[in-house]
Amino acid sequence: MRVEILNTGTELLLGNTVNTHAAWFGRELFKLGLRVARQTTVPDGEAIREAIESCVARADVLIVTGGLGPTSDDLTRELAAAALGLDLITDEAALRSIEAFFAARGRPMAEANRKQALAPVGCDVLPNPNGTAPGIYIPPRINGRSDCALFLLPGPPRELQPMVHAEVVPRLRALTGGALPAASIELKFTGIGESDFHQGIDARLAEIEGLEYGYCARIGEVDLRLIGGTDAIARAKEIALWSFADFLISDDGSSLEQTVIALLARHRLTLATAESCTGGLVADRLTNVPGASEVFTHGFVTYANEAKTAVLGVPAADIVAHGAVSEIVARKMAEGALRVSGASLAVAVTGIAGPGGGTPEKPVGTAWIGLAAKDATTTASQILQPRQRRDFKLAASQAALDAVRRALIAR
Amino acid sequence: MRVEILNTGTELLLGNTVNTHAAWFGRELFKLGLRVARQTTVPDGEAIREAIESCVARADVLIVTGGLGPTSDDLTRELAAAALGLDLITDEAALRSIEAFFAARGRPMAEANRKQALAPVGCDVLPNPNGTAPGIYIPPRINGRSDCALFLLPGPPRELQPMVHAEVVPRLRALTGGALPAASIELKFTGIGESDFHQGIDARLAEIEGLEYGYCARIGEVDLRLIGGTDAIARAKEIALWSFADFLISDDGSSLEQTVIALLARHRLTLATAESCTGGLVADRLTNVPGASEVFTHGFVTYANEAKTAVLGVPAADIVAHGAVSEIVARKMAEGALRVSGASLAVAVTGIAGPGGGTPEKPVGTAWIGLAAKDATTTASQILQPRQRRDFKLAASQAALDAVRRALIAR
Numbered sequence: 062m063r064v065e066i067l068n069t070g071t072e073l074l075l076g077n078t079v080n081t082h083a084a085w086f087g088r089e090l091f092k093l094g095l096r097v098a099r100q101t102t103v104p105d106g107e108a109i110r111e112a113i114e115s116c117v118a119r120a121d122v123l124i125v126t127g128g129l130g131p132t133s134d135d136l137t138r139e140l141a142a143a144a145l146g147l148d149l150i151t152d153e154a155a156l157r158s159i160e161a162f163f164a165a166r167g168r169p170m171a172e173a174n175r176k177q178a179l180a181p182v183g184c185d186v187l188p189n190p191n192g193t194a195p196g197i198y199i200p201p202r203i204n205g206r207s208d209c210a211l212f213l214l215p216g217p218p219r220e221l222q223p224m225v226h227a228e229v230v231p232r233l234r235a236l237t238g239g240a241l242p243a244a245s246i247e248l249k250f251t252g253i254g255e256s257d258f259h260q261g262i263d264a265r266l267a268e269i270e271g272l273e274y275g276y277c278a279r280i281g282e283v284d285l286r287l288i289g290g291t292d293a294i295a296r297a298k299e300i301a302l303w304s305f306a307d308f309l310i311s312d313d314g315s316s317l318e319q320t321v322i323a324l325l326a327r328h329r330l331t332l333a334t335a336e337s338c339t340g341g342l343v344a345d346r347l348t349n350v351p352g353a354s355e356v357f358t359h360g361f362v363t364y365a366n367e368a369k370t371a372v373l374g375v376p377a378a379d380i381v382a383h384g385a386v387s388e389i390v391a392r393k394m395a396e397g398a399l400r401v402s403g404a405s406l407a408v409a410v411t412g413i414a415g416p417g418g419g420t421p422e423k424p425v426g427t428a429w430i431g432l433a434a435k436d437a438t439t440t441a442s443q444i445l446q447p448r449q450r451r452d453f454k455l456a457a458s459q460a461a462l463d464a465v466r467r468a469l470i471a472r
Numbered sequence: 473m474r475v476e477i478l479n480t481g482t483e484l485l486l487g488n489t490v491n492t493h494a495a496w497f498g499r500e501l502f503k504l505g506l507r508v509a510r511q512t513t514v515p516d517g518e519a520i521r522e523a524i525e526s527c528v529a530r531a532d533v534l535i536v537t538g539g540l541g542p543t544s545d546d547l548t549r550e551l552a553a554a555a556l557g558l559d560l561i562t563d564e565a566a567l568r569s570i571e572a573f574f575a576a577r578g579r580p581m582a583e584a585n586r587k588q589a590l591a592p593v594g595c596d597v598l599p600n601p602n603g604t605a606p607g608i609y610i611p612p613r614i615n616g617r618s619d620c621a622l623f624l625l626p627g628p629p630r631e632l633q634p635m636v637h638a639e640v641v642p643r644l645r646a647l648t649g650g651a652l653p654a655a656s657i658e659l660k661f662t663g664i665g666e667s668d669f670h671q672g673i674d675a676r677l678a679e680i681e682g683l684e685y686g687y688c689a690r691i692g693e694v695d696l697r698l699i700g701g702t703d704a705i706a707r708a709k710e711i712a713l714w715s716f717a718d719f720l721i722s723d724d725g726s727s728l729e730q731t732v733i734a735l736l737a738r739h740r741l742t743l744a745t746a747e748s749c750t751g752g753l754v755a756d757r758l759t760n761v762p763g764a765s766e767v768f769t770h771g772f773v774t775y776a777n778e779a780k781t782a783v784l785g786v787p788a789a790d791i792v793a794h795g796a797v798s799e800i801v802a803r804k805m806a807e808g809a810l811r812v813s814g815a816s817l818a819v820a821v822t823g824i825a826g827p828g829g830g831t832p833e834k835p836v837g838t839a840w841i842g843l844a845a846k847d848a849t850t851t852a853s854q855i856l857q858p859r860q861r862r863d864f865k866l867a868a869s870q871a872a873l874d875a876v877r878r879a880l881i882a883r
Contacts, residue, residue, distance in 0.1 A: 073494065073498070074509075074511060075502055075508075075688075076494075076496060076497070076500075078496075079490065080490075080495065083487075083490075083491055083513060084487040084491065086488070087484070087485050087488075096485065096486070097485040098514075099485075100484075100485060100513040100520070101510065101513075102511040102512075103510050104507075112510070116851075138638070158536075264654075275486060275488075277486075299581070316585070335750075336771075338641075338759075340755050340756050340758065340764070341745075341747075341752030341754070341756040341771050342752065342756075343752070344747075344751050344752030344773040345751050345752040348751025348752065348773075348775065349861065351827055351861060353751070354776070358775055358776035359625070359745075359774065359775065360772070360774075360775065361771070361773070362745070362770065362772070364769055364770065365769035365770065367769070368769055368813065371812075373813075401783065415762075416762055417763075454760070
């Protein structure tokens with residue numbers, strides 16, 4: 062089944078907004094065993110009609126995003142109907158739910174919003190609980206012109222994504238006659254690279270009947286996606302974990318910071334951070350997780366050497382003797398953060414983010430991670446990730462969070 | 473001049489990589505007074521040829537990204553030549569520079585890399601100082617088949633972007649016969665919204681002859697882009713600054729954090745941060761700027777109330793009486809950070825990121841910013857930005873950095 066995505070919106074082509082729809086649909090459709098064959102972006106206006114005409118000539122399913130709002134440049138509904146030779150009429154149920162949306166917010170409905178209830182005869186109006194623009198599903202062969210099924214969806218991700226899960230996925234399953242795979246999971250790993258998977262397990266995964274799989278390598282992370290029957294997935298998961306269980310972040314899509322927060326909560330432990338080269342990124346990532354405040358209490362960004370000494374009690378002599386980026390300083394930072402915060406665990410990271418500051422012995426990309434706990438010996442580990450400044454910070458923050466994860470699963 | 477972008481790469485359609493090329497080209501071409509008329513993504517392989525054929529039939533300029541690497545699925549070069557009926561020959565200069573790239577890194581050149589030196593006869597090979605894949609420029613009417621000019625560029629942004637500035641932009645200027653605008657600038661503002669510009673200056677900007685302009689609204693920021701003759705730009709900038717000079721972050725594309733770091737360096741001052749709801753994001757943003765270590769010394773993430781008291785000396789009684797999200801606590805956090813760090817300035821932020829924790833008096837989205845300086849009275853300001861957790865953190869970090877900017881430009 063050939064699926065195409067058509068994103069509409071002048072803002073996407075002016076560069077005001079990065080188009081994240083394309084990647085999101087790629088991942089969601091992969092879970093269903095489907096691929097995006099082509100993705101196109103066109104500006105608001107007549108170009109939409111021409112693009113729909115050429116897409117429906119090639120595709121079995123066309124998903125169109127954007128242009129369903131109330132303003133004069135929101136024309137996707139009208140242009141799709143014109144491209145397929147369909148008439149638009151007001152859908153009374155859709156109109157009532159738009160009116161209800163405004164009533165619930167105590168605001169009057171503008172006249173312009175009425176057109177959002179228009180839909181071609183014989184099509185399904187897809188409810189939008191998160192906005193005023195309902196989606197539209199145009200089945201194939203509705204007027205004999207096209208064998209392509211069309212979905213017209215609102216542009217904002219927080220409106221589009223729930224609509225895809227509730228309304229689009231079931232219709233895609235029906236269109237394929239139930240041929241879509243029964244299940245899919247994503248296993249996230251850290252501390253190993255994509256080549257480890259290729260060398261370690263790829264040949265065995267390839268032998269599993271009814272399994273599709275793919276890797277996605279990010280900074281400090283490899284995601285393994287498995288789709289297929291439940292038996293095939295279970296077998297593949299078993300193979301992956303037999304080799305790489307130690308490196309598993311999650312099997313449910315949870316990020317490393319979500320996993321760390323959940324583990325801390327489960328063990329009723331608290332965490333403090335002491336950061337130099339990551340500059341607050343470890344704390345920032347932890348506090349992106351709702352509920353972080355239950356387990357994360359103190360973060361120290363000791364960027365200057367004097368801060369390491371004055372705030373965390375790292376002996377100035379150690380910094381002079383070994384340098385700020387050293388095993389001993391990483392350990393002392395972690396121990397200092399533990400002592401000052403009173404938390405159960407503390408993680409520290411010190412490294413050279415660059416572009417300046419590297420030496421032959423300690424090149425840009427070097428970092429030491431220290432981990433201290435109330436009831437355990439302090440440990441330290443080193444990474445070397447020579448990358449651009451921001452990517453290095455991400456890699457070092459990943460290593461620091463993983464040190465916490467490993468300490469927690471060992472309990 | 474109609475410009476289209478064709479991005480190639482299966483990883484873009486599987487969702488492994490978010491396509492940032494489209495937005496980047498939108499912004500870069502806007503500076504030249506050009507628009508992207510359409511953007512298309514296709515997977516590696518034969519689909520590239522078909523897409524090139526349909527793009528060149530519509531466009532005056534087609535920019536193709538990706539698929540110039542050494543592996544068997546890197547076929548853009550071959551498929552573009554086939555689409556246009558051109559023969560590929562080895563470009564000796566390109567081959568020598570690929571050999572030199574490997575020699576400089578002490579690695580042998582693989583046989584597979586030889587094909588990266590292939591180019592159609594009569595085309596320009598575009599040097600790639602940052603990788604092994606040279607770009608290719610195919611002028612219009614090279615074989616009478618197409619009036620479209622083609623650029624084939626490598627996929628990785630750190631290879632592509634310098635090549636666009638060095639090789640593509642001059643050729644685009646030549647193709648338009650010098651009709652492109654003389655200049656463009658971007659003015660970044662914070663603390664005001666897009667509607668302030670519409671009400672305040674839009675009508676006057678619209679009257680300026682030879683000016684194109686556009687707004688880009690981000691969280692806590694509006695970017696005003698001006699393109700046209702130098703006189704038109706100067707006039708527009710004068711109008712914008714007459715109304716909104718107080719809100720100007722930069723007129724050279726610098727981010728708020730870059731501006732703050734530069735102002736601190738110019739005044740030879742140091743900064744400390746004390747963060748609650750932003751959880752380290754303010755420190756993280758500051759330390760993304762190379763050279764931040766010269767002026768940013770200490771960051772405190774006092775997420776728990778006890779941390780605010782124990783680390784920064786915020787009186788527990790103030791927290792009990794006024795709540796952790798209050799003007800007095802923001803002031804005391806800033807003063808505590810100033811005292812503990814010995815920095816010249818300290819900024820503090822405390823707020824309710826949600827989803828939980830809001831009350832009718834202090835809803836989710838409330839934050840207080842405190843600013844303390846060695847030689848000045850502590851000040852505080854409030855924002856209300858009811859957004860999703862991450863977006864609220866971004867908005868609050870923007871307000872905190874802007875408080876520092878305002879204090880520094882007042883000196």
